[in-house]
Amino acid sequence: MPSPTVWNIVSDAGSDADTDTDTDIVLAADFPVTGRNEGGFADLAPGLKLDCDLWQTVAPVRDPETDALDDSYLEPWLSEVAASGRTVRAVLGYCAGSVFAGVLAEKIGARQATAPRVVLFDPELVDVPTVHLQFGRVVGNMTTVLTPEEIAELSGAAERLAGQPDIAPATFAAGLYAAFRPIGTTALRRAGLDEDYAGELVQLVGSFMSYLATAAGLDPRPGWKGATVVTSASVTSGLNRMRTTPGVAPIEVADERRFEVEHRDLLRTPAIAEAVAGALSARPGEHA
Numbered sequence: 001m002p003s004p005t006v007w008n009i010v011s012d013a014g015s016d017a018d019t020d021t022d023t024d025i026v027l028a029a030d031f032p033v034t035g036r037n038e039g040g041f042a043d044l045a046p047g048l049k050l051d052c053d054l055w056q057t058v059a060p061v062r063d064p065e066t067d068a069l070d071d072s073y074l075e076p077w078l079s080e081v082a083a084s085g086r087t088v089r090a091v092l093g094y095c096a097g098s099v100f101a102g103v104l105a106e107k108i109g110a111r112q113a114t115a116p117r118v119v120l121f122d123p124e125l126v127d128v129p130t131v132h133l134q135f136g137r138v139v140g141n142m143t144t145v146l147t148p149e150e151i152a153e154l155s156g157a158a159e160r161l162a163g164q165p166d167i168a169p170a171t172f173a174a175g176l177y178a179a180f181r182p183i184g185t186t187a188l189r190r191a192g193l194d195e196d197y198a199g200e201l202v203q204l205v206g207s208f209m210s211y212l213a214t215a216a217g218l219d220p221r222p223g224w225k226g227a228t229v230v231t232s233a234s235v236t237s238g239l240n241r242m243r244t245t246p247g248v249a250p251i252e253v254a255d256e257r258r259f260e261v262e263h264r265d266l267l268r269t270p271a272i273a274e275a276v277a278g279a280l281s282a283r284p285g286e287h288a
Contacts, residue, residue, distance in 0.1 A: 047273025
């Protein structure tokens with residue numbers, strides 16, 4: 001089949017994609033961006049030693065203020081996997097991407113003979129604190145172009161929005177992007193970027209806020225029930241955080257493996273890659 005357009009090929013097992021539609025595939029859900037301090041699936045992939053391709057989600061361009069953010073968000077990913085004719089052996093998810101991994105695995109499992117395995121790395125149910133934290137990281141990664149006054153303005157806007165009673169994560173994400181768009185555009189243009197490139201980078205932030213807002217509206221729990229979860233030592237991440245968050249019901253998973261590493265290092269720790277490789281060594285429907 002032709003190369004995917006809404007998935008990024010992280011590792012290629014070398015099969016003849018033009019003629020072989022009967023190979024397995026592993027999928028991964030994440031929102032990787034250049035310069036983030038967390039490891040990514042490209043770091044994990046060599047240690048998995050897969051005999052099939054690994055595809056990673058390419059998040060669609062969305063505006064959280066104007067675009068519908070619902071199940072239709074996943075449809076391009078699902079359609080391209082179905083068109084490939086491949087059996088999904090496993091679906092992996094990192095942080096908020098674990099929401100998409102759970103829902104994708106559930107939907108794909110209904111389409112093929114055996115359900116894919118699910119492996120999640122510090123999975124998060126997206127709420128207002130999650131969006132707030134991630135927006136803070138976006139701003140923190142732009143300290144070389146934002147002035148202290150601009151950073152303070154964005155931080156203040158986020159605090160005011162977060163303080164609104166019963167604000168929904170999607171509304172919060174849209175409000176954050178509305179605050180960021182003019183400030184981010186001004187800062188990037190001041191740094192010497194042309195109008196088009198500055199617009200693309202600002203739009204990337206909008207797409208990230210849309211990614212989080214969409215995840216907040218999905219229920220991944222049915223897809224998480226059979227999952228293997230890799231948990232870090234970071235108390236503010238994954239199951240560690242959710243277990244101490246008031247109002248969050250217990251999260252049911254099949255297996256949890258804990259590692260004494262920080263959240264940011266989960267996908268670039270060799271021992272974790274080795275453990276996950278073992279979990280993925282069996283075919284769908286078999287026990288590792």
